[in-house]
Amino acid sequence: MTGSGPSASRRAAQAVDALRHGWPIAFNGGPVLLPVETAVAPAARSARMLVSHARAVTLKLANQREAAAPEAPALIEGADGFDLRSALPIADPSLDLAAPLKGPFRALPMEWGEDARAAMELARIAGILPAFMVDPESAGEAQPVAASDLDALAEAGRLFIATRSRLPVSAAEDAEIVAFRKADDMREHVALVIGEPSGRAPLVRLHSECLTGDVLASLKCDCGPQLDAALHAMADTARAGGWGVLLYLRQEGRGIGLVNKLRAYRLQDMGFDTVEANQRLGLPDEARDFTTAARMLDLLGIGEVRLMTNNLRKVVALEAAGVQVTERVPHQLPDNPHNARYLATKRDKSGHLLR
Numbered sequence: 001m002t003g004s005g006p007s008a009s010r011r012a013a014q015a016v017d018a019l020r021h022g023w024p025i026a027f028n029g030g031p032v033l034l035p036v037e038t039a040v041a042p043a044a045r046s047a048r049m050l051v052s053h054a055r056a057v058t059l060k061l062a063n064q065r066e067a068a069a070p071e072a073p074a075l076i077e078g079a080d081g082f083d084l085r086s087a088l089p090i091a092d093p094s095l096d097l098a099a100p101l102k103g104p105f106r107a108l109p110m111e112w113g114e115d116a117r118a119a120m121e122l123a124r125i126a127g128i129l130p131a132f133m134v135d136p137e138s139a140g141e142a143q144p145v146a147a148s149d150l151d152a153l154a155e156a157g158r159l160f161i162a163t164r165s166r167l168p169v170s171a172a173e174d175a176e177i178v179a180f181r182k183a184d185d186m187r188e189h190v191a192l193v194i195g196e197p198s199g200r201a202p203l204v205r206l207h208s209e210c211l212t213g214d215v216l217a218s219l220k221c222d223c224g225p226q227l228d229a230a231l232h233a234m235a236d237t238a239r240a241g242g243w244g245v246l247l248y249l250r251q252e253g254r255g256i257g258l259v260n261k262l263r264a265y266r267l268q269d270m271g272f273d274t275v276e277a278n279q280r281l282g283l284p285d286e287a288r289d290f291t292t293a294a295r296m297l298d299l300l301g302i303g304e305v306r307l308m309t310n311n312l313r314k315v316v317a318l319e320a321a322g323v324q325v326t327e328r329v330p331h332q333l334p335d336n337p338h339n340a341r342y343l344a345t346k347r348d349k350s351g352h353l354l355r
Contacts, residue, residue: 008152011145012122016153018143019126026142027115033132034139035123036091039084046136047081048108049090050074050116052282055131058093059105066107073116075134076105082133091131093280094266118147120282125153127257130282158182159189159295167192171231172238180296187250191296194231194245195238201326203237203244204305205230206293206314208251211258219338220265229333230308245300247293254278255287273345290314294321310352 015025022038034044051059056074066075082090089099110116122145123130133139159182167177172194180189195202207230213223227246234244253261256278264277278285294317297305304324307315308331315325335343346352 008146008149011143012149012153015122015143015145015149016126019122019128024136024139024142025119025122025145027112027118028144028146030112030115031134032136032139032142033119033134034136035126035128036084036087036131036133037129039133039139041136041139042084043138044133044136045081045083045138046087046133048075048077048134049082049087050119050132050134051076051090052120052130054279054282055091055093056107058096058280059090059102061105061107064107066109069113072113073110073120073130075108075110075116077108078103078105084133087131087133091129092263094263094270097270114147118145118150121150124256124283124287127259129260129263159292159299161299162188169231171228172235178300180299182292189250189292189296190248191300192231192246192248193243193300194234195243197243197301198241200242201304201306201324202302203234203242203308203329204297204302205234205244205246205308205331206249206290206318207246208249208254208288211252212261219336220268221339221342222333222335225333226331230331233308233329245297245302245305247296249288249290249293251288254285255289256281256283268342274342275345286313290317291321294318294323297323310346312352 018025019035020038022035022040024032024034026032033050034041051074053071053073056076061074061076089095090102119132120130159180162179162181164176164178167175169175169192176193178191178193180191207227210221210223212218213221214227217224230246234246237244252258253264260281260283263281264274267277267280268274272280275285304326305318306327306329307318307325308329309315310331315328319325
């Protein structure tokens with residue numbers, strides 16, 4: 001089984017679906033992996049687990065020779081093996097205070113490192129914890145997948161405009177919303193166009209979905225105020241004869257998903273900053289794909305933008321995808337006691353241009 005063409009992208013998509021449903025996946029010539037978080041096989045039991053490198057560090061395994069490869073997932077075994085009840089506290093670092101005693105564990109040699117890394121990425125795409133029971137008993141039929149299938153999944157399907165409609169919003173009553181779809185992705189991205197398109201570069205904001213900030217007015221981040229301020233800035237631009245486009249990207253939690261973002265919040269309450277929390281979960285601190293934004297702009301006929309951002313990664317990503325950024329427009333708002341450390345971490349660890 002090799003990863004190429006539609007069959008490969010279908011296998012990868014089916015593997016993501018299997019993980020979300022709690023079903024096992026099986027790599028060709030490699031192990032059967034059962035996702036610890038979502039597993040629906042109550043009798044499953046395994047002698048070994050696959051965990052992220054970050055989790056191996058927390059469990060004091062990274063100094064063992066077999067788990068010492070930088071950023072590589074670790075294969076571990078425990079004296080009594082693992083069932084789902086004992087595996088979950090090992091998988092979920094947000095449970096460390098509730099279940100502090102773990103181990104001892106031993107790291108094992110692993111000859112299927114590429115498959116292990118692919119499993120970690122499939123878990124991230126599925127939005128679940130990157131932890132698996134390895135070759136478990138009573139796990140049920142496994143979904144076949146190959147590590148190379150992930151490349152086909154990334155390339156599968158082209159983004160297209162599904163529909164567009166007038167959408168009056170408080171900042172601009174004449175706004176238009178444009179919905180985008182992609183065959184391999186259940187998430188619909190949208191663009192809100194404010195003002196009449198002209199020959200001038202529009203004011204553009206790439207805004208990643210944040211349920212807690214955008215909808216619930218969370219004070220732990222600055223997402224809600226940034227969204228509101230961006231829309232009003234675009235409305236001001238439109239009144240001055242220009243126009244603006246807000247791209248709302250369905251990439252919750254900087255690409256790790258809502259549930260994992262909330263786990264990261266729990267870890268932040270334990271004293272970790274936002275980058276450390278993601279890493280402790282075994283997930284990237286930045287997993288968003290801004291090429292989707294570039295494709296959305298292309299479909300809207302936009303080749304150059306005035307980009308409203310404090311994040312240079314967005315500038316680099318758009319320009320690498322062929323979008324000319326004629327100006328970076330700073331977009332900083334006042335902090336509050338709940339998000340001051342979050343913003344400082346973005347400045348100090350993620351390179352955001354904040355004062």
